Amino acid sequence: MKRPGLEPVLLLYTTGGCHLCERAEALLRDAVEAPVGRVEIADDAELLEQYGVRIPVLRRVDTGEELDWPFDAAAVRRLLAVRAA
Incomplete structure (x- = not known):
């Protein structure tokens, strides 16, 4: 999901x-051109507490806005289209 040499625009919290x-x-993989990083929540007690019952959660790096599952390609595109403040 993460494209080599590019900083992730989105983070997927997962386990x-x-x-x-x-x-x-x-x-x-199929619907988004933006680089996506993967965050393993099991490695961090705080992340496990915050996201344990919510995963998968998609987070936009620059704004902190999050999408909880279920989300579709259109919702991800809307998340990417919002301008950072």
């Missing part, structure tokens, strides 16, 4: 064994 996360990753 291993999460079938919804796998679906979100597939959607992002």
